[in-house]
Amino acid sequence: MRKKVIEVSNLTKKFGNFTAVDHITFDVDEGEIFGFLGANGAGKTTAMQMLCGISMPTAGEGRVAGYDIIKENELIKRNIGYMSQKFSLYEDLKVWENIRLFGGIYGLSEKEIADKTDELLKRLDFEQERDTLVKYLPLGWKQKLAFSVAIFHEPKIVFLDEPTGGVDPAMRRQFWEMIYDAADRGITVFVTTHYMDEAEYCNRVSIMVDGHIEALDSPAALRQQFNTDSMDEVFRKLARKAERF
Amino acid sequence: MIEVKNLYKSYGRADNIIALKGVSFTVNDGEIFGVIGPDGAGKTSLFRILASLILPDSGSAIMNGHDVVKDYKTIRQIIGYMPGRFSLYQDLSVEENLKFFATLFGTTIEENYHLIKDIYRQIEPFKNRRAGALSGGMKQKLALSCALIHKPEILILDEPTTGVDPVSRKEFWDMLARLKEQGLIILVSTAYMDEAGRCDRIALIKEGEFIATDTPQGIIDNYSGVLWAVQGSRMSVILHELRAHHLIKSSFAFGDKIHITVDEGLQAEELKQYLINKNFEDVNVFPIEPTVEDCFMALTN
Incomplete structure (x- = not known):
C-alpha cells in the first residue's frame, strides 16, 4: 500500500453558527495529483487552510506530511510547499533573490541554496533572467518560477491554489507538465482549479458542495458515475445541489 | 456602435x-x-x-x-x-x-x-x-x-x-x-x-x-491545420511519445484527450498502429473540430 500524505477524518470548521467545512474525511497518497474542486463559497479555502496548519479545526483530526494538524501545525508549515495565483513571489526582488529568500525561510544552507539555484535556473532555461526583477517577467514565467520555488525545499506535498488562473493556454499546459514531473519525483500535489479540463489531469478529484465532499474518485470513474463524458457536466450536476452561495 | x-x-x-x-x-x-x-x-x-x-x-x-x-x-x-x-x-x-x-x-x-x-x-x-x-x-x-x-x-x-x-x-x-x-x-x-x-x-x-x-465560428473555420485527438490510458507517457514523432507538429493535453497537429502526409490509422506497436494498446486517434483554444494556440505558437 502506498504511503498516505494526507489523512483527515471529520474535519470541521465553524465560524459562529456557520459551518464552512462540515465533517470532511479523505486521504491522499504519496506522489498523487489530487484535484480539490468546488464552487465559490463551498469551503475549499477554509479546508486548505486547515490542511496547511494555518487554521485550527473546530472538530475532527488528521495528519498532513506525517504531522498532526492540531498539535504539530508548525511542523506542517515547514514540510509543505504553497503557491497561489494571488501570492507567489516578491515582485520587487530579483529572480535569484526570491529563490534565496524562500530557500532561507525553509532552512536550507547557503551552499545548498547556491547549488540548487544554478540547477533550477538551468532546468527552467532562466539563466539569463537571474538578475531580472520578478515584476518584469511574463505571468506564465512567473508561475513556473513560483512553482519551482514552492518545491525548492523538496516538500512531501505542495498546495496549489488556482495556480493557472489567467495564464496563456500553452503556458498552462507547460505548467501541468511541471506538476507531472514533481509528482514523478514523489511530491504529492494538492491543487484547486476552475478549469475543468485540468481536473482531467488529476489522479483523483474531490468536489465540495456546501462544506461537504460530495464526490471523490478518478475523473474517469466520476464521468461514468454521473453518466456523462465531461467533468464540466459532473461539476454542474453536483454544484446544482448547492444551497448557499 | x-x-x-x-x-x-x-x-x-x-x-x-x-x-x-x-x-x-x-x-x-x-x-x-x-x-x-x-x-x-x-x-x-x-x-x-x-x-x-x-x-x-x-x-x-x-x-x-x-x-x-x-x-x-x-x-x-x-x-x-x-x-x-x-x-x-x-x-x-x-x-x-x-x-x-x-x-x-x-x-x-x-x-x-x-x-x-x-x-x-x-x-x-x-x-x-x-x-x-x-x-x-x-x-x-x-x-x-x-x-x-x-x-x-x-x-x-x-x-x-x-x-x-x-x-x-x-x-x-x-x-x-x-x-x-x-x-x-x-x-x-x-x-x-x-x-x-x-x-x-x-x-x-x-x-x-x-x-x-x-x-467564434469564423475563427474556428479559419483554422488551417490538421487537428486530431489522441485518447488512451497513460496520457502523460503518450504525450512524450507523440512529441518525439517527426510528423507531429504540436501536441498538448486537452482534458481527457491530447490534441495534436500533424503533417498532411500522416494517416490517423497509421499513427494509431504506431502507438499500438509502442505498447499503448488501448489508444484511439481521430480527427476533431478545433476549439477557440486550439485556434489561439495555433495563432500564437
Whole structure:
C-alpha cells in the first residue's frame, strides 16, 4: 500500500453558527495529483487552510506530511510547499533573490541554496533572467518560477491554489507538465482549479458542495458515475445541489 | 456602435512597457463582443481607455458617436463599467452601494429597477449586509447591478468571471444574454477561452495586439491545420511519445484527450498502429473540430 500524505477524518470548521467545512474525511497518497474542486463559497479555502496548519479545526483530526494538524501545525508549515495565483513571489526582488529568500525561510544552507539555484535556473532555461526583477517577467514565467520555488525545499506535498488562473493556454499546459514531473519525483500535489479540463489531469478529484465532499474518485470513474463524458457536466450536476452561495 | 482605431498605450519611465500596439475594431449595436486572451495581454488597458479612465498615446475610440478623450463626460454617462477588481464600497450595505451609484447619476433605484430586477432580486434578501461580507458570486451580481442602475447604452465588463466557478460563470453569461436582448452593447474580456462561444464576435488578444477578430465560428473555420485527438490510458507517457514523432507538429493535453497537429502526409490509422506497436494498446486517434483554444494556440505558437 502506498504511503498516505494526507489523512483527515471529520474535519470541521465553524465560524459562529456557520459551518464552512462540515465533517470532511479523505486521504491522499504519496506522489498523487489530487484535484480539490468546488464552487465559490463551498469551503475549499477554509479546508486548505486547515490542511496547511494555518487554521485550527473546530472538530475532527488528521495528519498532513506525517504531522498532526492540531498539535504539530508548525511542523506542517515547514514540510509543505504553497503557491497561489494571488501570492507567489516578491515582485520587487530579483529572480535569484526570491529563490534565496524562500530557500532561507525553509532552512536550507547557503551552499545548498547556491547549488540548487544554478540547477533550477538551468532546468527552467532562466539563466539569463537571474538578475531580472520578478515584476518584469511574463505571468506564465512567473508561475513556473513560483512553482519551482514552492518545491525548492523538496516538500512531501505542495498546495496549489488556482495556480493557472489567467495564464496563456500553452503556458498552462507547460505548467501541468511541471506538476507531472514533481509528482514523478514523489511530491504529492494538492491543487484547486476552475478549469475543468485540468481536473482531467488529476489522479483523483474531490468536489465540495456546501462544506461537504460530495464526490471523490478518478475523473474517469466520476464521468461514468454521473453518466456523462465531461467533468464540466459532473461539476454542474453536483454544484446544482448547492444551497448557499 | 463602437469604433476603435489604432490605439497605442505604453507605460514605464521610458514608455518601455507597451500595453497596446495599434488595436482597431468595431462593435455593432446589440452585440456581445469578447476580448479574449491571457493576463497581461492588454485587455484592462484597452477597457480603461474606453471607459475614459486613462488616455491613449495615440489612436481614437468613438462610442455611440462620442470620443472617449474629448467627450469623456458624456462617455461616463452612457457607459456602465465593471472593473476587474471588486471596487464597490465594502463598508456600505448592498442597498447603500446601489443607491449611491443611482444618486451619482441623478436617478433612483425605483426608476430603473426593471433593468436590474433579474440580477438584483437574487441578492435583495441580503440588502442590509455589508458589501465586504458578500461571497464572490454575490459581489459580482452587486457590481453588475451598480453598473446598470443608470441605464447605460454600453456595458464594459473587465474579466467579470475570473476566479469564478464554472456553474456561476454560466449563470453570469446567461444574465448577459438577457441584457443583450434589451439592446445594450456589451464589451467583455475574459481569459477563459471556453466563454468565446457566448459572444457574437470575439477578438483574440496577445501582447497588445488583436491576432484575430471574427465570430467564434469564423475563427474556428479559419483554422488551417490538421487537428486530431489522441485518447488512451497513460496520457502523460503518450504525450512524450507523440512529441518525439517527426510528423507531429504540436501536441498538448486537452482534458481527457491530447490534441495534436500533424503533417498532411500522416494517416490517423497509421499513427494509431504506431502507438499500438509502442505498447499503448488501448489508444484511439481521430480527427476533431478545433476549439477557440486550439485556434489561439495555433495563432500564437
